Amino acid sequence: MKQAMVILLALLAALTTRSLGADITLAPPSGVTASDVPNDVGSQILVTWSSSPDEVEPADGGVRALLGYAIYRQVAQTADGLESIGEAGSNQSELGFPANFTFDDVEPIGSVSYGQTTFVDENVNAGGTYLYAVAATGAGGTFSPLAVASLPATAEMQYFNQGKLWFLIIMLIISGVIIAFVMFAKRGGTIKVRPIAGLEAVTEAVGRSTEMGKPVLFVPGILDINDIQTVAGITVLSNVAKTAARYDAKLKVPTARSLVMTTARETVEAAYLGEGRPDAYNEDNIYYLTDEQFGYTAGVQGVMVREEPAACFYMGAFYAESLILAETGNSIGAIQIAGTAMPSQLPFFVAACDYTLIGEEFFAASAYLSNDPEQLGSLKGQDVGKVIAAVLLVIGCLVATLATVTPTQTLEMAQLYIADNILGNAGLAPNEDAVMEIDARWNAVESKVKEEGGS
Template sequence: MTRALAVLLMLLCCTPVVVHAQAVTLVGPSDVVAEDVPDDVGQQITVKWNLSPQDRAQASGARPVNGYAIYRKVVQTAEGLESGAETAAGPGELAFADDFDYEANQPVGTVPYSVNQFLDENVDDGVTYMYAVASTGPGGTYSPLSVADMPVTARMEYINEGKLWFLIIMMIISVVIVFFVFYAKHGGTIKVRPIAGLEAVSEAVGRATEMGKPVLFVPGILDINDIQTVAGITVLANVARTAAQYDAQLKVPTARSLVMTTARETVQAAYLGEGRPDAYNEDNIYYLTDEQFGYTAGVQGVMVREKPAACFYMGAFYAESLILAETANSIGAIQVAGTAMPSQLPFFVAACDYTLIGEEFFAASAYLSNDPEQLGSLKGQDLGKIIAAFLLVLGCLLATLAAVLPNAKPLRIADLYITNNVLGEDGLVPDSEKIANLDLLMERDQDAQPAIDEGAN
């Protein structure tokens, strides 16, 4: 038993030695084709070939071909023939030398067995290359070069045709945005749906004024680099303007020092703008602590002690959202919240008088400023959203119909077109190959159909 095992081991170890010793001549791949990669900046060429007939595992498990080496040579430079530079092989000379030295010439790349293509990403725009591929075997053996039948020039395309749809949609949205910006600038009216939460600002501040209580503004717990905090500061400017008009006291406790500085600048500017610089009091905008719950406790303390009549929460919130909103609710304040935190929105909606939800929060600055540029881009973006939603619905509809009616070829083509061309990278013209494949697929489905029916029965 032990002997038998030893013999087997020996046999296994010796097998490659035996193969090498045989010195079989490797067969190279056939039909080597080099193609410029379309829709790129001219730095890629794809080389494809048919696998060598020897590219398969033998019964012993050994592989005569364990990979391919790809070689190339420059045939012509971009500058033309006069310069003569880099024309190692001489102009017009397309063939590789008969005595090609595999060791001296570095391949531009190697791929393992079973792979029949290589993407050369290291070419120069406008240079013509000739490619050749050799099969490699164990022990550094090479097959003769299989040379591509045509040289190939890497080219830069100015338009990525595969993403033409992307371009079209982008152009539409851009044109629409520009149009609406111009439209708004030239006195056109762009109606923005009234956002209850922002309409309520004057009401909330008014309530605070009538009740002789302060207005509390909480700009979230994240720093100024968070986009939600920035949006919150935009709303703060509006709240401050209203507070200045009404001569109400505005308190802004912050959790970040930078937010405090920004808030101070904003509020001061708002008071100045309203012609009430004397009513601005810097001490009302202060820093509490960076600690989430330390800050929450601090704000809660302010609420309980000073009983503000209006509370605004505008920014990024986490677990403190409901704690704050419930406390303020218990003291009878009008509350307006705005955040893009999906997990906190339900709490705010339930506990506050008004809530700005996600997009509304970001649209606030356009809504409040009435600036034509912002309004125009808001309107344009809305159109983009409508297009996206339309494609979404159309795609779902087509996919559903295609699944329900497998025989309706136009439906399946349309489905394919949306998936691969509009949303994918196939460009404007449908890929004939994929449509041909579709025919096959449909035939197969048809064959499968009765079987399914039977199965269902």
């Protein structure tokens, strides 16, 4: 029986591989195949094989005979269409490794350790065809004969990553919703945006300054204009400046970056012009203090204590200075409105300010204030996207929880599909191997239950 098995294995090896080379001390792996990695740009080829018969743990706990596998490659055809095989020398076959192949002369393209049976060649050219061979490696630089793949593999570039089909579907839905909302808004439809207390209170804060005859202070954060929070802050500044122009209140904007100062000046000037009050604009009220974080903080504090503004706006990126500024503003009795996306600073602003725009609200301010249909439609569409994400999250959590607490085959399948297909890279069709594995497991469970029921 044992002899028959050996003969059969030998025949199989002979059918699928051709063993070449010398220093044969180990049995080669079998069933070497090479295939293009799907859904990539043609830069990868997957090589798989069945492990060598010598890949066994020594019974006495001694040293393993087989330590790993070395992978070799021959270029069958370049991406430009030139066949390389057959040009290396006269002693080689038309398609394959040379008959005089020696391990000493050729470096493997990669190696994997004991127990592994796959290798991804990431150093291929799209369109190139490659022939792979694998040899088992042992202690002392010994090699098994080469096990050559029966067919070469071509690295192909896929223009469409089918593994991300769900991503495409969701993106199309969200984009469609955004476009639909933008068109709806452009046609005069009303898009309701939740009132944001902090932005509603802008007129109130500026009005307070006018009644009290005191200035409005606007702090656009301490980062430069390339930070998105500073940009969002400047958007709010535009609205504050318009209100200040309308209410004839004095607006002061100390900045920590020169570029922010320039941008703020342009913004405020445009706002005053838009309100028909260019005469009221004074560029000296928008000035640069210092790039130094606490130097700037001290400067702004000084302005607060000396001029006692009736309204303080903090809109941008803030760090440790947030509480110092907000507490100072609170102590002088100003209405304070803050907006930042720095999670660590939000509690300080919430506690010390009258109104705080939190993260998303701060970025939504632009659409909210401008009432521009494109911005409003986009905002609404993004909200729908968030709803989809939240629904998927809830469904996923529910399915995963139920699959753990009361496992059923359907729930496991659903969990697998959400994880691998919707959130993963498996595309639309379920992963057959995983499905079969689940099927087999549940069939086994059913059989066991039947058996126990029968006995």
